[in-house]
Structures are given as C-alpha cells and as structure tokens.
Amino acid sequence: MAKRVGIEVSLALSEAVKMANADIVAAYPITPQTHIVEHLAELVAEGELDAEFIPVESEHSAMSTCIGSSASGARTFTATSAQGLALMHELLYMPPALRLPIVLAVANRAMSPPISIWNDHSDIMAERDTGWIQLFAENGQEVFDLTLQSFRIAEDPEVMLPVAVNLDGFTLSHVVESVIFPESDEVSKYLPPYKPAIRLDPENPVSMGIFGIPEIYTETKKATDVALLESKKTILKAWDEFGDIFGREYAPIETYETEGVDTILVTMGSISETAMTAVDEMRAKGKKVGLIKIRLWRPFPDEEFKAAVAGVKKIGVIDRCMTLGSHGGPVLMEIRSLLYAVADRPQVFGFMLGLGGRDATRDNFKYIYEQCQVLSEKGQDRHEMVGVME
Amino acid sequence: MAKIEALMSWKDIPLGCYVLEAGSTMDYKTGDWRSQRPILDREKCTYCGLCYIYCPDGAYKDMGSEEKYYLVDLDYCKGCGICAYECPADAIEMLEEEV
Ligand code: SF4
Ligand code: SF4
Numbered sequence: 047m048a049k050r051v052g053i054e055v056s057l058a059l060s061e062a063v064k065m066a067n068a069d070i071v072a073a074y075p076i077t078p079q080t081h082i083v084e085h086l087a088e089l090v091a092e093g094e095l096d097a098e099f100i101p102v103e104s105e106h107s108a109m110s111t112c113i114g115s116s117a118s119g120a121r122t123f124t125a126t127s128a129q130g131l132a133l134m135h136e137l138l139y140m141p142p143a144l145r146l147p148i149v150l151a152v153a154n155r156a157m158s159p160p161i162s163i164w165n166d167h168s169d170i171m172a173e174r175d176t177g178w179i180q181l182f183a184e185n186g187q188e189v190f191d192l193t194l195q196s197f198r199i200a201e202d203p204e205v206m207l208p209v210a211v212n213l214d215g216f217t218l219s220h221v222v223e224s225v226i227f228p229e230s231d232e233v234s235k236y237l238p239p240y241k242p243a244i245r246l247d248p249e250n251p252v253s254m255g256i257f258g259i260p261e262i263y264t265e266t267k268k269a270t271d272v273a274l275l276e277s278k279k280t281i282l283k284a285w286d287e288f289g290d291i292f293g294r295e296y297a298p299i300e301t302y303e304t305e306g307v308d309t310i311l312v313t314m315g316s317i318s319e320t321a322m323t324a325v326d327e328m329r330a331k332g333k334k335v336g337l338i339k340i341r342l343w344r345p346f347p348d349e350e351f352k353a354a355v356a357g358v359k360k361i362g363v364i365d366r367c368m369t370l371g372s373h374g375g376p377v378l379m380e381i382r383s384l385l386y387a388v389a390d391r392p393q394v395f396g397f398m399l400g401l402g403g404r405d406a407t408r409d410n411f412k413y414i415y416e417q418c419q420v421l422s423e424k425g426q427d428r429h430e431m432v433g434v435m436e
Numbered sequence: 437m438a439k440i441e442a443l444m445s446w447k448d449i450p451l452g453c454y455v456l457e458a459g460s461t462m463d464y465k466t467g468d469w470r471s472q473r474p475i476l477d478r479e480k481c482t483y484c485g486l487c488y489i490y491c492p493d494g495a496y497k498d499m500g501s502e503e504k505y506y507l508v509d510l511d512y513c514k515g516c517g518i519c520a521y522e523c524p525a526d527a528i529e530m531l532e533e534e535v
Contacts, residue, residue: 143452143453144452144453144454145451145452146452206451206452243451244451244452244454244456251458252454252455252456252458253454253455253460254454256453256454256455258453259443260440261440261441261442261443262442262444262453264442264446265442265443265445266446266449266453268446269446269447269453272446
C-alpha cells in the first residue's frame with residue numbers, strides 16, 4: 047500500500063531518486079538545493095541506495111560527470127540552483143545533443159547580483175533553449191511524481207533526452223508537505239531498468255561529441271529539435287500510465303475554472319496554488335476569471351495551450367523572471383508569439399511577479415486581473431513589474 | 437564564399453550524432469593543414485621516443501629496434517612543431533612548406 051508521509055519536499059525528491067534506483071549522483075551543494083543532495087549522500091552512505099555518490103568540486107564538474115556517467119549507460123541524477131546552474135551552462139547543451147537521459151532537479155533561485163538565495167525562475171529561463179525537457183512542479187507531491195516520471199520519460203527509447211524538474215526554492219524545497227509514497231513494486235512496474243541501445247563500451251567503441259562541419263551542423267540541430275518536439279507524445283503516454291498505476295493525473299497544462307471566462311491568468315510553479323485561491327475569491331465576487339498552470343515548459347504544449355484559451359478575451363501572463371532590455375518575460379513572449387497567428391487572438395498582458403523571493407500574494411493576482419481590464423480598455427499591451435516601488 | 441550544401445538529411449543523422457565505427461578519424465587527413473614539416477636528422481636521433489609520445493596527432497610510427505627511429509606520417513602531421521620542441525637531442529627541424 048502506498049503511504050502518506052509528512053516530509054520536507056527536498057527529502058521527498060531524494061526519496062524519489064532512491065525509488066528510481068539511480069546509479070550515479072554527482073553534485074555540488076548550493077542553497078536551496080542543498081537538502082536534496084545531502085539526503086542523497088546520506089542514503090548512499092547508509093546503504094539505502096546502491097549508487098555512486100560523486101562529490102565533485104563544482105557544478106561544471108557535476109554536469110561533466112553526469113554526461114560521462116550517462117554515456118556509459120548509468121541512470122544519472124544531479125541537482126542545482128541559480129549560479130550553480132549557470133556554471134553548468136556550457137555543458138547543458140550536450141545531453142540533449144548527445145541524447146543522454148540525465149535527470150536534473152533545479153531548486154529555482156534568483157540569479158545574483160544582488161546576492162539572492164531566494165526564489166524566482168531566472169536560473170532556468172537562462173537555460174530555456176538548451177534542449178532539455180523542462181517541467182515545473184506546483185507542490186510536494188508533484189515534485190515527487192515528476193522526479194520519478196522524469197527517469198521514465200528521459201530513458202524511453204523514443205525520447206533519450208535529459209529532463210529538468212523545476213521546484214521553487216524554499217517555497218517548495220524547504221517546506222514540509224504531505225506526500226504519498228508508492229510501493230517499490232509499483233515503481234518497478236512503471237520504471238524498468240535503463241538499457242541504452244548504445245553506450246560507451248570498450249568492447250564496442252563509438253565516438254560521442256564529435257565535431258560538426260557547416261555541412262552537417264544545421265541538420266544535427268534539426269534532428270535534436272524534432273526529438274524534443276516529438277517527446278511530447280511519450281510524455282503524455284508516461285503520464286497516462288502514471289495515472290493508471292498511481293491514480294494521479296498529469297497534463298502539459300492544467301486549467302482551473304476556465305469554463306466560459308473572459309480573462310485567464312497564466313502561472314508556473316508553486317505560485318499557482320495562491321493564484322487558485324485568488325481565482326476562487328474573485329469568482330465569488332462574480333469576476334469571470336480562470337487560471338492556466340503550465341507544467342510542461344519544454345517542449346511547449348502549443349496545441350493544448352491554444353485549445354485552452356480559445357474564446358478568451360484577455361490573458362494575464364505572470365513571469366517570475368526579469369528579461370532586461372526587452373518587452374516582457376519569457377513566458378509572455380512565448381504566449382504572445384504562439385497566439386500571434388491565431389485569428390481573433392486574445393489580448394496578452396505581461397506581469398513580472400515574485401522576483402528574488404518577494405511574496406506573490408492573492409492581492410497581487412487580483413491586481414493583475416484588474417490591470418488586464420484597464421489595459422484592455424486602453425488598448426495597451428505593455429508589461430509591468432508588479433509591486434515595484436517608484 | 438562557396439555555397440555550402442548539406443551532407444545528409446537530418447533524418448539520417450544517427451542518434452546523438454554518434455560515430456559507430458571505430459578509428460574513423462583515419463579517414464580525415466589533417467596533413468593539408470600544415471604550413472611546416474618536421475625533418476629528422478637520424479644521425480642525432482637517440483631513439484628516445486619523446487616525439488612519438490608528444491605528437492598530439494599520433495602521426496609518428498615506431499620503426500622498431502632495428503631501424504631505431506620514428507617516421508612521421510605526413511597525411512596526418514599538422515606541423516605544430518611540438519615534436520621538434522620536445523626532442524632532447526635537437527634532431528628535428530621544422531621546414532617551411534613551399535606554397
Ligand atoms: S609537427 Fe606536430 S603533428 Fe607533426 S609530427 Fe610533430 S608533433 Fe606531430
Ligand atoms: S624525440 Fe628526438 S631523439 Fe627522441 S626519438 Fe624523437 S627524434 Fe629521436
């Protein structure tokens with residue numbers, strides 16, 4: 047029987063890695079990811095997880111080690127945050143191109159300076175285009191489930207791509223939540239052992255990471271892009287099967303109270319829970335507002351998103367990342383460009399909220415809803431930083 | 437600039453762009469990158485093997501204990517001059533290639 051446990055979300059994530067039976071964990075500690083790797087080190091030291099824990103000297107080395115480990119056919123995990131993820135940057139292009147199914151947890155944290163250990167999405171957004179499958183968790187249960195699912199998705203022979211699971215630093219990583227742990231036989235049913243078709247093996251030598259002359263580079267990029275876009279089919283399948291076995295349903299985007307509404311707010315990650323409460327309160331007052339939560343950020347679920355906003359007049363997109371010197375955050379730009387070619391497209395407004403750990407409150411979401419009405423009336427499409435002191 | 441044509445369709449790129457055949461770099465002759473070539477003075481050579489070890493291209497071949505010298509394969513030697521720099525007997529001289 048599955049059992050419900052009160053546990054810090056970071057530790058629940060580590061327990062999911064344990065249940066997935068990872069072979070190699072290579073990591074360097076950084077706030078707020080620290081508890082994830084500390085607990086994994088404990089699990090390995092205590093013999094609860096039969097894995098090699100490699101305490102490397104930097105995040106650059108962590109990802110390098112993961113690349114070598116995954117290339118040799120080992121189930122591989124690492125975790126990081128903010129500047130640590132940035133230090134991995136040049137390596138992050140390799141697992142997608144080399145088709146290495148590494149699983150990476152990012153306890154999202156603002157990029158410094160000024161030095162901030164607190165939560166926003168600026169770390170992962172800087173890695174948006176590296177080719178990783180990118181998922182965002184909303185609560186502790188999702189963190190556990192998405193981690194488990196990530197190994198299954200990444201290693202599927204139809205996919206063979208790395209997956210980044212995003213959980214908000216502190217607001218998710220450091221809170222104690224109620225999480226349902228599955229039985230290990232259910233997990234083995236869902237997640238078979240990893241058997242790569244090709245791996246680094248002295249008996250059957252192959253070369254990985256070769257150079258690409260101009261006559262081939264474009265084609266390799268296209269091949270990786272198609273693999274990433276096509277991975278959505280397998281992700282949907284993996285979620286369906288997860289629902290069958292564990293009874294919890296997952297989808298690329300989730301709609302909340304969007305039936306017949308005029309305005310939709312769009313969120314990613316843990317602030318979605320606050321946004322739902324705000325939507326409830328606004329609806330009680332007769333406002334026609336609903337919410338869309340994006341769980342699958344890459345590959346972006348174009349069709350699902352378009353279908354979910356069909357007939358809606360106004361969309362308020364919330365970004366937790368500052369895009370300097372441009373006209374809005376990454377999620378705003380994504381959605382604007384997606385809807386540009388849609389006839390009768392809704393008006394799309396952008397709001398930056400909860401940067402560097404500032405609270406995202408119910409009042410903020412109510413303000414955003416009201417601003418959508420005001421801007422719509424004025425016919426303005428600017429974006430704004432919510433709560434910035436003038 | 438010359439027009440660049442693709443070598444193959446993206447659909448034919450193997451998974452991860454791996455090269456599945458060992459030793460395929462032999463097909464890629466890097467010797468035409470060279471602007472200078474190493475010339476060996478066999479009188480001075482002590483057959484110590486440092487040129488063979490240091491050459492980043494593995495372009496030297498051991499001629500064995502009878503011949504007692506290392507022969508450079510000019511199909512692959514890029515002319516970097518490392519062998520000449522490292523040779524403790526000063527037995528290698530780099531000679532400009534004629535254009
Ligand atoms: S010049 Fe460089 S490449 Fe050529 S043989 Fe000497 S070390 Fe090797
Ligand atoms: S390094 Fe010089 S002395 Fe030694 S084997 Fe090569 S050429 Fe001869």
